[in-house]
């Protein structure tokens with residue numbers, strides 16, 4: 001990732017543990033640098049990409065990624081928050097589109113890889129790419145960046161590591177290890193990264209797997225990810241200032257020697273060459289950058305308002321502890337205690353700051369189970385989002401969440417039309433509210449339509465299983481549960497449940513209709529072959 005001090009200068013500043021880690025991974029980096037020497041360069045100085053025999057085939061890399069993904073889904077620190085998930089997707093999807101349009105994302109990879117971003121409950125500032133098109137983003141990163149442009153800068157960089165096949169090249173250089181073993185090491189390192197003391201245990205002599213569970217890219221790869229990522233980010237319409245703002249943050253953190261909170265600084269050693277390249281790219285971008293139009297500025301302010309609220313949400317979901325939650329509530333209350341502003345509307349900057357503080361305060365209050373306090377801050381928040389559609393929607397959903405946390409039926413649950421819900425956050429939050437209001441038939445109908453369009457949505461399948469269960473539709477409930485396991489890449493778990501559904505159909509012939517029964521039989525066969533293929537692959541790999 002980004003860090004702004006030269007690698008050599010960084011070493012003495014790091015803590016002893018981190019230093020030990022750097023020394024341990026040094027052999028891997030040295031061998032990467034050596035092997036890079038013999039690699040032919042294309043004319044623009046980039047590393048050769050597709051079709052290079054030193055790459056792991058995409059299908060093999062995807063299988064490895066699936067194994068890692070299955071363990072992340074099981075991890076208690078994996079966060080499926082539909083609200084933050086939608087926000088992340090609103091940044092991620094434009095980056096993917098831009099990567100395709102710019103020819104950075106080859107068709108084969110586009111189809112074979114997962115292109116899935118996991119949210120991880122971790123307060124440190126980090127994002128990383130994994131094999132097979134999987135990515136991890138710490139809640140700490142979302143909570144710490146000031147704009148969606150900064151987040152886009154980080155994600156575009158990580159995306160580019162994958163589109164440029166950097167991961168597959170690193171993995172091939174570990175060819176003495178079977179892919180399943182490398183996958184296991186990455187999983188082990190990811191787990192170890194949560195416990196600083198265990199970090200060094202994950203370093204197995206000379207592996208390209210860092211203490212943070214990430215891959216150590218070469219300097220050339222970092223520079224390429226900077227260059228390609230910058231183009232992708234601009235192509236997606238984000239402000240290139242996000243890159244400089246992110247670099248400034250990391251530079252400051254490195255001066256403060258804050259590598260604990262910034263795993264980036266450990267995992268992505270930088271050099272003066274890379275910094276110079278980034279700066280000249282920014283200068284060039286500044287030359288062609290027109291002064292924002294009034295409409296452009298208004299759009300930027302709206303994006304900022306939403307970001308301030310989402311950053312506050314990420315900070316609360318990172319479970320910062322009771323004191324930190326109380327501090328967020330106090331900050332929001334100080335704002336509401338301030339003398340009422342004159343009739344003139346608040347300046348954009350003040351409005352954005354207040355919206356972030358009130359959203360965070362209301363959500364933190366609800367986590368602390370002070371629901372009256374949460375509602376009062378939430379009411380203060382509402383007028384600030386007038387005219388900003390996505391922010392208003394986020395505030396509406398927060399109101400429902402506060403009610404659900406308080407154990408009361410949200411008023412809108414009685415009247416809402418779930419068919420009108422469009423975004424994932426709306427569908428899933430409203431479905432939850434309507435389940436509490438015992439409108440399970442409508443919930444099941446809407447979720448059934450949703451999973452037909454989004455078969456990989458494990459959470460939606462789980463909620464559908466509950467809705468069917470409440471209507472005593474046991475076969476459908478078990479099938480939905482099985483599908484949620486498939487979505488989480490847990491094929492053996494899914495097969496168990498499909499078999500249970502089949503057994504139930506046999507013992508209670510009236511429990512499912514013919515169509516339902518044939519679907520379950522077909523899915524059971526498909527998943528069984530996935531389980532067998534995985535077992536076979538294990539033998540080949542070993």
Ligand SMILES: [Zn+2]
Nearest residue numbers: 001222225268
């Ligand atoms: Zn990087």
